[in-house]
Amino acid sequence: MKIVVTVKQVPDPNSPQRLDADNTIARDGDVVLDPGDACGVEIGLRLKEAHGGEVVLVSMGPERAREAIRKALSMGADRAVLVTDPALEGADVNTTARALAAAIGSESPDLVVCATESYDGSTGMVPPMLAEVLGLPQLTFANHVEVNGSTVSVHRQTEDGYQVVEAPMPALVAVTAGIAEPRYASLRGIMAARNKEVRTVGVADLGLEVPAPAETVEGVEDAPSRQQGEIVEDDGASGVERIMALLQAAKVI
Amino acid sequence: MYFSDAHQELRLHIRRFLEREVVPHLEEWEQTTFPDSIIKRFGELGFLGLRYPIEYGGQGGDYFSAVVLSEEMARAHCGGLGMAVAVHTEMATPPVLRFGTEEQKRRFLVPAIRGDEIAAIAMTEPDAGSDLAGMRTTARREAGHYILNGRKIFITNGARCGWCLVVARSDPAAGHQGFSLFLVPRDTPGFHVTRTLKKLGMHSSDTAELLFEDCRVPADFRLGPEGEGWKELMWELQGERLIAACGQIAGAQAVFEYAMQYAKDRIAFGQPIASFQVIKHRLVDMANRIAAVRALVYETCARWDAGEYPVREISQCKLLSAQVAVEVADDAIQILGGHGYMSEFPVERAWRDARLARIGAGTDEIMKEIIAKTYGL
Numbered sequence: 195m196k197i198v199v200t201v202k203q204v205p206d207p208n209s210p211q212r213l214d215a216d217n218t219i220a221r222d223g224d225v226v227l228d229p230g231d232a233c234g235v236e237i238g239l240r241l242k243e244a245h246g247g248e249v250v251l252v253s254m255g256p257e258r259a260r261e262a263i264r265k266a267l268s269m270g271a272d273r274a275v276l277v278t279d280p281a282l283e284g285a286d287v288n289t290t291a292r293a294l295a296a297a298i299g300s301e302s303p304d305l306v307v308c309a310t311e312s313y314d315g316s317t318g319m320v321p322p323m324l325a326e327v328l329g330l331p332q333l334t335f336a337n338h339v340e341v342n343g344s345t346v347s348v349h350r351q352t353e354d355g356y357q358v359v360e361a362p363m364p365a366l367v368a369v370t371a372g373i374a375e376p377r378y379a380s381l382r383g384i385m386a387a388r389n390k391e392v393r394t395v396g397v398a399d400l401g402l403e404v405p406a407p408a409e410t411v412e413g414v415e416d417a418p419s420r421q422q423g424e425i426v427e428d429d430g431a432s433g434v435e436r437i438m439a440l441l442q443a444a445k446v447i
Numbered sequence: 448m449y450f451s452d453a454h455q456e457l458r459l460h461i462r463r464f465l466e467r468e469v470v471p472h473l474e475e476w477e478q479t480t481f482p483d484s485i486i487k488r489f490g491e492l493g494f495l496g497l498r499y500p501i502e503y504g505g506q507g508g509d510y511f512s513a514v515v516l517s518e519e520m521a522r523a524h525c526g527g528l529g530m531a532v533a534v535h536t537e538m539a540t541p542p543v544l545r546f547g548t549e550e551q552k553r554r555f556l557v558p559a560i561r562g563d564e565i566a567a568i569a570m571t572e573p574d575a576g577s578d579l580a581g582m583r584t585t586a587r588r589e590a591g592h593y594i595l596n597g598r599k600i601f602i603t604n605g606a607r608c609g610w611c612l613v614v615a616r617s618d619p620a621a622g623h624q625g626f627s628l629f630l631v632p633r634d635t636p637g638f639h640v641t642r643t644l645k646k647l648g649m650h651s652s653d654t655a656e657l658l659f660e661d662c663r664v665p666a667d668f669r670l671g672p673e674g675e676g677w678k679e680l681m682w683e684l685q686g687e688r689l690i691a692a693c694g695q696i697a698g699a700q701a702v703f704e705y706a707m708q709y710a711k712d713r714i715a716f717g718q719p720i721a722s723f724q725v726i727k728h729r730l731v732d733m734a735n736r737i738a739a740v741r742a743l744v745y746e747t748c749a750r751w752d753a754g755e756y757p758v759r760e761i762s763q764c765k766l767l768s769a770q771v772a773v774e775v776a777d778d779a780i781q782i783l784g785g786h787g788y789m790s791e792f793p794v795e796r797a798w799r800d801a802r803l804a805r806i807g808a809g810t811d812e813i814m815k816e817i818i819a820k821t822y823g824l
Contacts, residue, residue, distance in 0.1 A: 268456060375467075378460040380493035381506035384453045 195247035195341065198303040199238040199271065200294060200324075201231040203255050203262035204314040211314070217411040218284045219314050227262040230309030232376035234369055235266045237339055238307050239377070245341055247304075248272040252297050254282060254290060260392055267387035268379035275301070279396040286407040287315075291323035296400035299328060305346060306366040310335060321368035331361035334368040449511055449745045457497075457508075458515045464492060465523040473525065476651040477796070481528050483565060483607055486535070490562015495536050499544060503552055504560040510752035513537060514693045521697035524793050526800040527652030529694060534603045535559065537690040539566035539612050542628065542683050546671035555610055555630050564609025569599035569657055570680065577813050580677075584659060586615035586627060591666050593617065593629060595637070595659040601807075605655025606640045608633055613659070614680055617673050626676030630668040637662030648799030685758060687808045688765035689744075689751055695768035695804045696741045699775040702797045703733045706779035709786075726782060733775045740767045759821040766814035769804035776801045 205211060206224035214220045238249040251266050251274035253259050263274045277297050282289065298306060306328070311318035325332035336348035337356065346365050349356040379387075397404055426436050441447045450458075468488065472481075489495050497512040499505025506512065513536065520529035543556045558564040575581040584597025595615055605611065610632045618625035631638055639658040646654055671679050707730050710721035720726045747760040776798040780787035787794050805811050 265456065378464050378492050379456065381453070381457050381497055381508045381512055382493065382501065384456050384460075385507070388453070 195241065195245045195305065196301065196303045197238045197241055197247060197249045197305045197307060198252050198298050198301055199231070199234045199249060199266070199307045200298075200309075200320075201235065201251050201253045201262060201266050201274075202228045202312050202314075203253070203259040204228045204312060207313050213414060216284065217414055221256070221258075225258065225262065227265040228309060228313050229376075230311065230313060230371045232266070232269070233371055233373050234307045234309045235269050235271060236374040236376045237367075237369055239270045240374065241305070241307075241339065241341055250275065250301055250303065252294060252301070253277065254285070254293055254297075256283075257394075263392055264387050265379075267390045267392075268384045269377055270379075270383060271390075273391040274393070276392055276394045277396075277400070278394050279398075281397045281404045284407065285404070286409050287317050287319040287323060288408055289404055291320050291327055293397070293400065293402055293404075294320070295324055295327035296402055297395060298324070300400075302364075304363045305341070306330065306364070307339075308366065308368045310368045310370055321366060325366040328366065330364055330366045332366045332368065333359050333361055335370055336367050337370045337373050339367055339369065339373070449749060450515070451511075454511055454515050457512060458519060461494065461516060461519040462522070464494075465519060465525070469525060469528065470523050473523075473528070473651065476528065477526075478650070480653050481531070481651050485528070486532070486565050487562040489532060490560065495532070495562050496560035497536075499540075499556070499560055503544070503556050510748055513690065514748055517690055517693045518697035521694045522701045524698075524701060524797065525651075526796060527649035530649055530803075531565075531604055531652045533690050533694060534568065535566045538683065538687045539568040539604075541686050542612060542670060542679055543630070545682070546628070546675075546679055547630075548667075550667065551630060551670065558609065565604050565607050567602055567604035567608035567611040567655075568613075568683070569602045569605065569611050570614045571599065571601050573598055573600050577810055579680075580623060582614060582616065582626070584613070584615040585619060586617045586629060586664070586669075588617065588666070589663075592663045593627075593666060593669065595629065595631065595662040595664055597659050598641075599657040599659070601644070602655045602657055603652055605657050606643050606653045611638070611657070612670065614676055615659075617669075617676070621674060623677045624674045626680065627673050628670040628676045628679055629664050630670055631659075631662065631664050632668075635662055635664060647802060648796065649803055682756075684809065685751070685756065685761050688814075689748060689761050691804065691808045692740075692744045692761075692764035692768035693748065695772040695801065696737060696744055698797065698801065699733075699737050699768075699772045700741075702772075702775050702779045702794055702801075703730070703737060705793060706730065706733070706782045710782055720782070729778055729782065733778050736771045737775065740764070740771050744768060759818055762809075762814045762817040762821075765808060766811055766818070769801075769811065772801040772804050773798075 203225050206226045209224045212220040242249050249271040251263055251271050253263055254277040257278055259276055275297050277293050308321040322332055333348045335351045337351045338349035340347045344363050345360055346363050347360045348367055350359045351370055426433050493506045494516055496505030497508045497516055498510055501507045540556055540559050559566045572582050586593040586595050610630055613629045613631050614626055616625050617627040637660045641656045641658045644654045710726050711719050713720045744764045747757055747764050750757045779794040780798055783794055786792050
């Protein structure tokens with residue numbers, strides 16, 4: 195079974211998040227493998243261990259994204275494709291999905307595993323758009339994944355519990371961040387990752403045209419800081435009524 | 448300079464593993480000692496064989512990969528568990544790799560690296576500590592076996608080991624040339640754990656007194672040639688002292704950082720106590736001593752890794768790191784004041800744990816004797 199896992203390098207969630215002058219996310223500080231993607235890699239590796247085959251990483255980003263790819267290779271993925279091109283800088287979700295789809299399509303995988311959303315942009319739109327461009331059934335919010343023969347089955351997390359959703363492969367699965375604890379890489383894994391193939395492809399290699407972004411961020415403002423609440427003094431008479439009224443007005447009770 | 452980005456990546460994995468699977472249990476293990484299953488977990492993740500050859504289940508790394516593990520254990524205030532792991536990976540097993548036969552490596556080293564068998568090393572005796580050559584445990588040869596008789600004391604992992612590397616006199620008349628090393632499986636008849644000992648610190652590890660009573664060990668389990676035990680032991684002690692120094696300095700660094708953060712946060716007389724010159728300068732003194740000794744420790748690790756045998760510098764590392772660890776822990780308690788004396792703050796345990804460093808693996812006084820000897824004094 196060939197499994198493609200999408201991975202992304204993101205600014206370290208433990209560092210303060212910044213924007214560049216053009217309102218795109220600043221990527222020049224500390225960067226890490228997206229923690230959600232690490233869970234995707236873990237699922238890919240478990241499926242490979244259970245069913246055989248290979249785990250191929252596909253990423254889009256600057257050259258520097260190799261660092262994040264190498265982290266995922268250290269965990270045990272077999273090889274990687276990095277889509278990198280100056281034309282893709284600041285790409286919106288549409289362009290991102292089309293570029294990833296072009297790279298993934300040429301791999302003809304049985305299964306594509308994505309995180310539900312990235313830690314930085316958090317649009318959550320790339321996995322469904324990717325499935326659409328690739329023409330694959332999509333199984334989203336998966337917190338459990340199983341493969342039986344040529345069928346993939348997931349537990350699709352809902353507010354109340356989960357739905358069991360199945361699809362024939364090839365298919366795309368978007369997993370939740372809590373699906374599995376990413377494994378610790380061994381020193382051997384870390385050393386082996388240095389010799390694994392990371393192939394880079396550009397827009398021209400993929401035969402891709404990059405349209406102008408359909409959406410740009412024009413301005414960013416801080417959320418209004420929280421106002422001080424009303425303090426109700428307990429005067430032994432009307433305090434409870436006042437609090438009840440406030441809670442009802444807030445539709446809490 | 449000494450750590451590659453592969454080392455740093457390994458460091459982050461070890462750190463995350465410790466944060467998730469070790470640190471939450473440390474306080475409990477201080478009361479109960481750690482479960483053997485955590486050593487098995489270290490083995491599964493390859494952390495017990497970082498610098499051992501791949502053919503024996505190791506990870507094939509260099510000495511600095513072992514330094515990374517030691518530093519991260521110290522950084523997480525692992526104390527007794529850190530010592531137990533160091534005894535296993537840097538004291539009991541290195542002589543098997545260096546002096547063992549292929550069969551011995553398969554029988555003893557491989558399960559130790561996997562974490563299936565915990566390893567211990569027994570040299571100290573009730574009447575032979577600094578005067579190590581005064582060891583009285585004997586190994587009498589008899590029909591393809593050695594019969595071990597004697598007592599060993601202060602043996603880390605002694606009560607839980609799968610096998611123990613035991614130093615004994617195979618020829619009582621031959622002085623330093625009369626010692627040999629023996630790999631003794633725990634289930635060998637005559638291998639008794641007479642008691643586990645209570646101690647000042649390192650509570651999460653077990654410290655045993657052992658009795659060998661007509662303990663029959665196959666001659667095949669003798670490590671290295673008969674009569675070479677003293678030389679082998681002296682080599683082992685260099686690695687033991689060097690990894691101890693790495694752990695002590697990293698532990699001192701963690702204690703320093705804790706005390707510094709406390710001093711920045713703690714308000715007294717209307718300002719953070721770190722702004723008072725007496726506290727500020729004390730913190731600087733702590734940092735300076737750590738930095739200086741760490742530089743010597745890293746340089747010496749690089750020489751050891753390159754195959755040199757720098758006895759003077761290893762002894763200096765061991766001596767200075769132990770002194771710095773004890774002083775820094777003491778300074779930290781002083782900065783924290785009453786809080787520092789309380790068990791709910793980590794410096795109290797660090798102070799108790801660090802005190803061992805000036806005794807274990809050779810006392811301060813023995814280190815000075817060795818250093819003096821290298822100068823022909």
